Amino acid sequence: MAVGQEVRTKISSIKNTQKITRAMEMVAASKMRKTQERMQSSRPYSDKMWQIIQHLSHANPAYRHPFMVHKNVESIGVLVITSDRGLCGGLNSNLFRKLLKQIRGWEEQGKKVKLGIIGRKGVAYFANIGGESIAQVTQIGDQPGLTDIVGVIQVMLDAYTDDGVQQIHLAYNDFINTMVQEPTIKQLLPIDSTDANAELEHHWDYIYEPDPEQVLDNLLIRYAESIIYQSVLENNASEQAARMVAMKSASDNAGKLIDELQLVYNKARQAAITQEIAEIVAGAAAVQ
Amino acid sequence: MAATMKVDIVSAEESLYSGEAEMLFAPATLGEIGIAPRHTPLITSLVAGELRIKHLEGPDESMFITGGILEVQPHLVTVLSDVAKREKDLDENAAQQAKERAAQAMQDTSDKINYAKAQAEFMTAIAELRTIEKLKSRKSK
Numbered sequence: 001m002a003v004g005q006e007v008r009t010k011i012s013s014i015k016n017t018q019k020i021t022r023a024m025e026m027v028a029a030s031k032m033r034k035t036q037e038r039m040q041s042s043r044p045y046s047d048k049m050w051q052i053i054q055h056l057s058h059a060n061p062a063y064r065h066p067f068m069v070h071k072n073v074e075s076i077g078v079l080v081i082t083s084d085r086g087l088c089g090g091l092n093s094n095l096f097r098k099l100l101k102q103i104r105g106w107e108e109q110g111k112k113v114k115l116g117i118i119g120r121k122g123v124a125y126f127a128n129i130g131g132e133s134i135a136q137v138t139q140i141g142d143q144p145g146l147t148d149i150v151g152v153i154q155v156m157l158d159a160y161t162d163d164g165v166q167q168i169h170l171a172y173n174d175f176i177n178t179m180v181q182e183p184t185i186k187q188l189l190p191i192d193s194t195d196a197n198a199e200l201e202h203h204w205d206y207i208y209e210p211d212p213e214q215v216l217d218n219l220l221i222r223y224a225e226s227i228i229y230q231s232v233l234e235n236n237a238s239e240q241a242a243r244m245v246a247m248k249s250a251s252d253n254a255g256k257l258i259d260e261l262q263l264v265y266n267k268a269r270q271a272a273i274t275q276e277i278a279e280i281v282a283g284a285a286a287v288q
Numbered sequence: 289m290a291a292t293m294k295v296d297i298v299s300a301e302e303s304l305y306s307g308e309a310e311m312l313f314a315p316a317t318l319g320e321i322g323i324a325p326r327h328t329p330l331i332t333s334l335v336a337g338e339l340r341i342k343h344l345e346g347p348d349e350s351m352f353i354t355g356g357i358l359e360v361q362p363h364l365v366t367v368l369s370d371v372a373k374r375e376k377d378l379d380e381n382a383a384q385q386a387k388e389r390a391a392q393a394m395q396d397t398s399d400k401i402n403y404a405k406a407q408a409e410f411m412t413a414i415a416e417l418r419t420i421e422k423l424k425s426r427k428s429k
Contacts, residue, residue, distance in 0.1 A: 044298040044302065045299065045300050045301075045368060048296060048298050048366050048368055049368060051366065052331075052359045052368070055329075055361060056331075059329070204329060206329045206330055206331045207328060207329065207330045207331075208330075208331055208332070209316055209317060209318050209330070209332035209333075210332075210333075215331050215332060215333055218333055219331065219333075219357055222357070222368075226300075
């Protein structure tokens with residue numbers, strides 16, 4: 001007797017899906033721990049770098065490095081950092097939504113936007129909606145090294161130096177904690193000194209050794225690289241955390257669905273048995 | 289009481305030191321420099337060598353860095369180093385081996401880029417050995 005055959009097939013298929021999502025959840029959890037460690041270990045460096053650059057932007061240097069000069073903005077370069085793989089909840093789409101809004105705003109002001117994209121999701125998205133991309137890199141893996149992304153960084157910085165773009169922004173997911181990842185867009189170049197500190201607002205300059213050009217060239221390239229690299233690590237940790245949470249809720253939902261279907265199945269089975277008994281009793285009664 | 293300043297030392301991998309110090313000695317490109325509190329703002333690049341923190345009390349603290357950047361604000365000194373090792377993590381044998389490896393790589397002059405890299409490694413290894421020597425002699429005094 002095949003009572004509720006369809007329901008039973010459905011239950012077993014959902015159980016299989018649940019197994020997969022649960023496995024992915026566990027993989028993401030262990031990867032998250034690693035990516036988080038990497039992110040946290042390099043955070044002090046980029047934080048301090050950011051701090052030095054902030055100090056520097058308040059100084060009145062005799063030599064002004066191109067990275068520090070604010071020009072009339074015609075084109076804006078945006079370095080978008082996304083994940084390679086999907087199934088990580090709304091991580092990428094949240095970032096795209098925020099970025100798109102920002103890009104519209106820029107375009108209304110008549111500024112052109114050029115994109116540098118890290119990650120397959122970003123490449124696919126902007127190939128779909130259109131957008132001028134000047135550099136792309138995908139498949140940087142779970143443990144990206146600086147060498148994996150240095151090409152893209154170079155293209156963006158070259159575009160800036162050659163006056164192809166007059167500003168560079170970074171778009172990525174900032175890792176706040178496991179549950180919260182914040183889509184973030186921040187200006188990388190030129191160095192922004194908007195959050196002016198009144199205390200530092202008098203005329204002073206550093207002493208440079210050996211000379212300003214060498215020191216600043218060295219410093220600012222490192223600045224760009226370390227901030228971008230840190231953003232990649234943040235995005236990576238965000239991806240794993242988002243995937244873990246998404247897969248956990250998928251497993252939970254599958255569990256709920258299985259419970260509901262099991263109830264439907266049991267009811268159908270019970271009804272079939274009751275009906276059968278009723279039929280037998282009715283048959284017996286008719287014979288008598 | 290002597291004045292102190294805040295010193296932050298970070299490498300690409302971790303934060304090595306954060307706290308007060310009376311003075312800081314660092315291997316700048318143009319030679320070793322000492323930074324005392326209220327030093328005028330300064331930015332300099334660093335080469336491989338010893339970084340020494342002088343505490344108000346107790347013995348000095350040393351570490352080895354392979355290069356980086358030093359920023360000085362009157363009450364705040366920040367060192368961004370590429371790679372840094374604490375005194376206890378320094379290994380003379382490993383440094384010696386690295387030096388020999390680099391010296392060997394320099395013999396192989398078939399590739400220009402490799403040569404430059406090997407030379408840089410060689411200089412770093414020598415600086416590390418010198419740091420170890422210095423620390424040893426200071427201790428034996």
